[in-house]
């Protein structure tokens with residue numbers, strides 16, 4: 001059976017002689033070397049996505065701050081650093097990752113509603129580029145800590161522009177009912193308050209309205225909305241140097257028409273006009289999602305005894321490796337690594353070994369499968385490995401970065417010793 005190319009053509013996974021490859025490296029070869037499950041990423045795909053986004057904004061002074069939480073592997077951070085990216089972080093742990101690859105702290109933006117005092121101090125001492133402040137209380141805390149440390153904190157206020165990103169409720173963040181940011185009215189008050197304080201340097205306005213946004217309108221509405229605030233502030237003598245539009249640029253998982261970033265970039269340039277402002281964006285998924293696959297092997301096939309019952313393909317990856325299907329009912333394409341299977345195509349639920357009915361990777365997929373076959377779960381380079389857990393005491397999967405016909409393990413498979421250590425240490429065993 002021959003599968004159409006459409007299922008994977010927008011991803012880094014390509015068939016060469018009926019065998020699925022990332023760049024010029026066959027996924028079977030990777031599975032033979034590192035075992036399964038394993039995440040595999042493409043260097044050239046990551047690079048191309050970054051360059052596309054940057055080129056879409058050529059007419060606008062801009063800086064791309066890669067959203068570390070989408071995929072925080074050090075090798076990926078290192079790659080984006082080499083391409084000129086700054087970073088958007090949401091914890092001090094992520095800051096440590098950026099510092100570990102020699103990232104410039106001044107290129108780092110710190111987002112998130114719950115920054116602890118320790119995290120704020122760590123970031124201030126490191127000299128990060130900007131705090132995206134999400135509440136009055138946080139602003140007061142940053143002021144107090146900066147005063148104590150005798151330094152100046154660069155700050156943007158995260159505004160919630162109340163636009164509907166038309167995305168899954170769990171990943172929409174720009175509506176009034178979401179926990180993120182403050183209203184424009186509150187933001188105005190916070191800017192006035194902060195402008196009085198010598199420990200704060202107000203540098204910009206921030207927003208981030210959600211994720212997997214495939215329509216340009218919400219993004220452009222948000223931009224227009226925060227520009228109004230910027231102009232109001234300017235009239236009050238509060239001058240800002242940047243506008244941060246956040247991330248959320250959508251990608252194709254199935255049959256979505258993804259955001260046309262060139263059209264979006266052109267519209268952004270028009271809206272910003274001749275204003276003397278730097279544009280910042282915080283893309284995560286756009287850069288990494290389709291650069292990665294989760295490689296997994298079929299353990300058991302459970303064929304239904306009655307035609308109306310389901311067929312299950314139990315694979316060696318589970319919800320602890322890839323949570324998105326269980327958490328968001330996210331669709332990930334699943335395709336065989338070898339296209340020349342002799343098996344009859346049947347409709348399968350592709351499930352993991354975890355003791356939960358919610359443990360599935362994909363449902364109702366027609367595939368020719370035999371036990372021991374390798375399959376690739378596509379579009380898993382973003383919010384894949386980073387959401388992995390040890391549920392059922394499963395070790396987290398390794399990560400592999402392909403470059404042409406070479407590949408490198410950039411995170412080794414977690415061993416049982418890795419997991420037990422934190423408890424054995426405590427129990428005196």
Ligand SMILES: *Cc1c(COP(=O)(O)O)cnc(C)c1O
Pocket residue numbers: 067069070088090111112208210211212246247248249282283284285286382
């Ligand atoms: C998650 C997040 C991003 C990245 O979102 P993507 O949808 O992956 O582009 C950017 N900025 C902030 C504040 C975020 O929380």
